[in-house]
Amino acid sequence: xxxxxxxxxxxxxxxxxxxxxxxxxxxxxxxxxxxxxxxxxxxxxxxxxxxxxxxxxxxxxxxxxxxxxxxxxxxxxxxxxxxxxxxxxxxxxxxxxxxxxxxxxxxxxxxxxxxxxxxxxxxxxxxxxxxxxxxxxxxxxxxxxxxxxxxxxxxxxx
Amino acid sequence: xxxxxxxxxxxxxxxxxxxxxxxxxxxxxxxxxxxxxxxxxxxxxxxxxxxxxxxxxxxxxxxxxxxxxxxxxxxxxxxxxxxxxxxxxxxxxxxxxxxxxxxxxxxxxxxxxxxxxxxxxxxxxxxxxxxxxxxxxxxxxxxxxxxxxxxxxxxxxxxxxxxxxxxxxxxxxxxxxxxxxxxxxxxxxxxxxxxxxxxxxxxxxxxxxxxxxxxxxxxxxxxxxxxxxxxxxxxxxxxxxxxxxxxxxxxxxxxxxxxxxxxxxxxxxxxxxxxxxxxxxxxxxxxxxxxxxxxxxxxxxxxxxxxxxxxxxxxxxxxxxxxxxxxxxxxxxxxxxxxxxxxxxxxxxxxxxxxxxxxxxxxxxxxxxxxxxxxxxxxxxxxxxxxxxxxxxxxxxxxxxxxxxxxxxx
Amino acid sequence: xxxxxxxxxxxxxxxxxxxxxxxxxxxxxxxxxxxxxxxxxxxxxxxxxxxxxxxxxxxxxxxxxxxxxxxxxxxxxxxxxxxxxxxxxxxxxxxxxxxxxxxxxxxxxxxxxxxxxxxxxxxxxxxxxxxxxxxxxxxxxxxxxxxxxxxxxxxxxxxxxxxxxxxxxxxxxxxxxxxxxxxxxxxxxxxxxxxxxxxxxxxxxxxxxxxxxxxxxxxxxxxxxxxxxxxxxxxxxxxxxxxxxxxxxxxxxxxxxxxxxxxxxxxxxxxxxxxxxxxxxxxxxxxxxxxxxxxxxxxxxxxxxxxxxxxxxxx
Numbered sequence: 042x043x044x045x046x047x048x049x050x051x052x053x054x055x056x057x058x059x060x061x062x063x064x065x066x067x068x069x070x071x072x073x074x075x076x077x078x079x080x081x082x083x084x085x086x087x088x089x090x091x092x093x094x095x096x097x098x099x100x101x102x103x104x105x106x107x108x109x110x111x112x113x114x115x116x117x118x119x120x121x122x123x124x125x126x127x128x129x130x131x132x133x134x135x136x137x138x139x140x141x142x143x144x145x146x147x148x149x150x151x152x153x154x155x156x157x158x159x160x161x162x163x164x165x166x167x168x169x170x171x172x173x174x175x176x177x178x179x180x181x182x183x184x185x186x187x188x189x190x191x192x193x194x195x196x197x198x199x
Numbered sequence: 200x201x202x203x204x205x206x207x208x209x210x211x212x213x214x215x216x217x218x219x220x221x222x223x224x225x226x227x228x229x230x231x232x233x234x235x236x237x238x239x240x241x242x243x244x245x246x247x248x249x250x251x252x253x254x255x256x257x258x259x260x261x262x263x264x265x266x267x268x269x270x271x272x273x274x275x276x277x278x279x280x281x282x283x284x285x286x287x288x289x290x291x292x293x294x295x296x297x298x299x300x301x302x303x304x305x306x307x308x309x310x311x312x313x314x315x316x317x318x319x320x321x322x323x324x325x326x327x328x329x330x331x332x333x334x335x336x337x338x339x340x341x342x343x344x345x346x347x348x349x350x351x352x353x354x355x356x357x358x359x360x361x362x363x364x365x366x367x368x369x370x371x372x373x374x375x376x377x378x379x380x381x382x383x384x385x386x387x388x389x390x391x392x393x394x395x396x397x398x399x400x401x402x403x404x405x406x407x408x409x410x411x412x413x414x415x416x417x418x419x420x421x422x423x424x425x426x427x428x429x430x431x432x433x434x435x436x437x438x439x440x441x442x443x444x445x446x447x448x449x450x451x452x453x454x455x456x457x458x459x460x461x462x463x464x465x466x467x468x469x470x471x472x473x474x475x476x477x478x479x480x481x482x483x484x485x486x487x488x489x490x491x492x493x494x495x496x497x498x499x500x501x502x503x504x505x506x507x508x509x510x511x512x513x514x515x516x517x518x519x520x521x522x523x524x525x526x527x528x529x530x531x532x533x534x535x536x537x538x539x540x541x542x543x544x545x546x547x548x549x550x551x552x553x554x555x556x557x558x559x560x561x562x563x564x565x566x567x568x569x570x571x572x573x574x575x576x577x578x579x580x581x582x583x584x585x586x587x588x589x590x591x592x593x594x595x596x597x598x599x600x601x602x603x604x605x606x607x608x609x
Numbered sequence: 610x611x612x613x614x615x616x617x618x619x620x621x622x623x624x625x626x627x628x629x630x631x632x633x634x635x636x637x638x639x640x641x642x643x644x645x646x647x648x649x650x651x652x653x654x655x656x657x658x659x660x661x662x663x664x665x666x667x668x669x670x671x672x673x674x675x676x677x678x679x680x681x682x683x684x685x686x687x688x689x690x691x692x693x694x695x696x697x698x699x700x701x702x703x704x705x706x707x708x709x710x711x712x713x714x715x716x717x718x719x720x721x722x723x724x725x726x727x728x729x730x731x732x733x734x735x736x737x738x739x740x741x742x743x744x745x746x747x748x749x750x751x752x753x754x755x756x757x758x759x760x761x762x763x764x765x766x767x768x769x770x771x772x773x774x775x776x777x778x779x780x781x782x783x784x785x786x787x788x789x790x791x792x793x794x795x796x797x798x799x800x801x802x803x804x805x806x807x808x809x810x811x812x813x814x815x816x817x818x819x820x821x822x823x824x825x826x827x828x829x830x831x832x833x834x835x836x837x838x839x840x841x842x843x844x845x846x847x848x849x850x851x852x853x854x855x856x857x858x859x860x861x862x863x864x865x866x867x868x869x870x871x872x873x874x875x876x877x878x879x880x881x882x883x884x885x886x887x888x889x890x891x892x893x894x895x896x897x898x899x900x901x902x903x904x905x906x907x908x909x910x911x912x913x914x915x916x917x918x919x920x921x922x923x924x
Contacts, residue, residue, distance in 0.1 A: 206735065206738075206739075207735075208735050208736070208739065208817075209735075214818065215814045215815050215818055216814075216815035216816065227739075230891055230892065317887070318815065319815045320815075320887045320888055321806050321807070321809060321813060321815070321887055321888025322806075322886070322887035322888070323645065323806075323884075324644065324645045324884045324885065325887075327645040327646060327647060328645070328646065331646055391886075391887070393807050393886045393887040393888075393889055394887050396887075396889055396890075396893055397887050397888070397889060397890065542890055542891075542892070543739070543816055543817075544810070544813065544816055544890040544891065545890070546816065547815040547816055
């Protein structure tokens with residue numbers, strides 16, 4: 042676990058705001074939490090300086106008033122750092138990582154847009170994913186307050 | 200580029216080269232590719248949303264149906280998350296059994312791929328041969344788990360079924376047969392001129408691009424990326440099983456084929472090792488019905504690449520959120536890169552070479568009359584009603600038949 | 610030079626060739642299946658397919674040119690049947706022959722390919738258009754070598770009549786050996802002409818769905834398939850008349866049996882190629898034909914010319 046602790050320490054020293062919010066859950070699994078205003082500072086450092094050069098997944102979650110995004114970053118030795126950030130549901134805006142870091146993250150971000158109603162700034166125009174083009178506006182199926190019958194109640198022809 | 204010479208050809212949503220719906224709109228300049236546009240999501244079934252309203256046990260079977268071929272990979276990956284949150288330690292025999300089914304699944308998936316790839320380049324004989332041999336491993340899987348796919352071989356806390364001494368003998372015999380056949384395929388792959396001509400220098404992607412796009416699995420290893428979750432982030436019994444990570448430096452479809460047949464050979468060795476060294480003991484521990492609050496993420500090297508599952512629990516018997524990432528999700532995005540400057544004829548095989556599996560939520564059916572142009576949303580029940588009425592209008596009525604059947608059942 | 614209705618429709622015309630075509634289609638399918646370790650279809654499968662497809666509705670796309678759409682398959686089948694009249698099958702001579710009928714046959718056998726092109730082009734579907742263009746591209750690659758090697762034996766025989774060639778070589782069977790290169794070239798070119806793997810590029814189903822015939826259905830598709838089967842027999846008969854003319858002078862039942870065996874051998878060779886090879890790309894195909902097949906054809910021509918000069922029996 043020495044390796045994981047070293048990563049923990051390095052991040053805590055470099056970015057004091059991590060503090061207690063960086064934990065090791067098991068071998069090769071590190072969890073960290075960061076406010077969205079500091080997100081890109083930490084993200085840049087972790088990706089470019091600490092060699093977490095693989096983005097496994099971006100997970101979107103509905104945690105009450107906020108949308109929660111978890112960026113699963115990994116090294117090629119299997120160590121995985123899960124960087125969490127929150128954006129308020131009233132203004133769910135976040136910047137894209139496809140432009141500067143991972144062009145392969147496009148589908149994950151589109152999913153955040155379609156299923157959670159997040160607004161990802163800088164995401165290039167393109168086809169929707171995963172919902173159909175005719176999907177009604179303002180329905181975000183993976184939010185907790187969404188139920189399937191909301192779709193059936195849609196007025197016809199819309 | 201002169202846009203007048205560009206022809207746009209849709210490959211999909213329904214197309215002979217795709218086994219599942221996806222739409223690749225190919226722009227062609229003569230036979231050369233000028234662009235590629237991806238449209239996915241035809242197969243979105245809302246599994247992640249559905250998982251939130253089912254118990255952990257029910258979810259095993261739901262997640263198993265994310266993919267027919269990787270139907271051991273996905274539930275294993277999901278169960279690893281749940282076990283991690285609940286703090287369950289899987290007994291050694293259970294871990295070995297998981298690896299055993301996992302490797303058998305890899306064998307069947309790679310043999311399937313070999314056939315599909317051969318079909319895409321019009322080499323139907325290889326399709327027939329490799330699918331015939333795939334039956335050997337399918338029989339073994341059916342014998343061990345009772346099913347050819349969707350094995351239900353896992354429970355939370357271990358494995359579902361044990362294997363006997365007779366099973367071991369049958370598995371070893373089957374592996375011997377398969378190994379011999381695979382050697383023959385390697386011979387074909389390295390000697391058959393038309394095969395090499397169709398696969399070499401097609402779908403080229405460099406190591407740098409692979410790292411940038413996050414490409415996973417055999418596709419990445421064929422570009423020289425020495426990375427395998429089984430070795431680098433071991434799960435199940437892979438810590439105890441010696442194996443070699445197969446890589447290749449061709450960076451093209453040919454390399455991907457070589458990696459996959461190489462992995463077949465490794466899998467045979469691993470299956471033999473598992474059979475010879477499987478420890479005795481219980482196969483599972485008992486799992487609680489309610490899982491304590493927490494979250495976990497787990498990775499699994501599925502035949503097609505890295506599966507990533509995330510589970511967050513809230514202390515009840517239903518998860519708060521389940522997130523599934525199949526390897527195809529990342530691999531697909533590298534397809535436009537691979538196809539740069541290639542021919543139309545290379546499109547099917549390049550798409551096939553990442554071994555795509557488009558599985559993902561949809562429950563609304565939108566019927567739109569193309570001639571009139573008025574779209575209409577139909578709910579599931581309306582669609583069912585519509586179907587019954589349509590057949591009745593055409594003189595076919597199942598109501599009596601259904602009643603009679605129901606009567607007989609009683 | 611008149612032809613009776615019986616000859617045209619029944620024997621050796623349309624019906625005879627159709628039945629032969631289907632029987633050899635069965636042979637092709639069963640050999641292909643056995644090579645792939647499959648069981649293969651029963652003998653009546655091609656007939657059943659034809660009857661079933663014939664009973665289905667014809668769908669003509671709204672966008673398509675309906676005249677050309679319907680005419681193209683008929684044009685193809687007519688050209689193939691007519692060309693069969695000039696090919697000696699057994700009992701010595703063909704139904705018709707004159708000096709230079711080899712050239713006529715080769716041109717007649719090009720018509721189906723062009724008809725396929727029209728069929729694809731006037732369907733206006735994207736897939737068929739691509740298929741049609743591929744059909745023509747491929748035509749330019751295999752046609753020249755095929756033309757050269759069919760005419761090469763004629764130099765030695767001092768005739769450009771197919772019946773004449775067959776007669777000459779059946780009298781001098783040893784001279785056939787000099788045409789081995791030509792025979793091999795012809796077999797390669799045949800696979801292009803018949804659009805078979807590895808040259809089934811115009812109808813590569815994993816790329817362009819049904820290729821040229823994507824939009825066809827029902828009776829028209831049945832006719833196109835029939836044309837294909839008949840074309841296989843006619844082209845195989847052409848190659849056997851030119852390169853394997855053993856026993857062509859024998860008539861009656863024995864002659865017919867010899868003829869059947871020769872065609873069967875050629876069909877089996879083609880099936881074996883189909884089973885053993887993958888489909889190649891169009892530019893690889895053109896490249897292969899011009900780099901290897903065309904020079905080999907010219908080589909065959911040179912052999913014939915030199916031999917003709919040496920033996921004095923050439924032109």
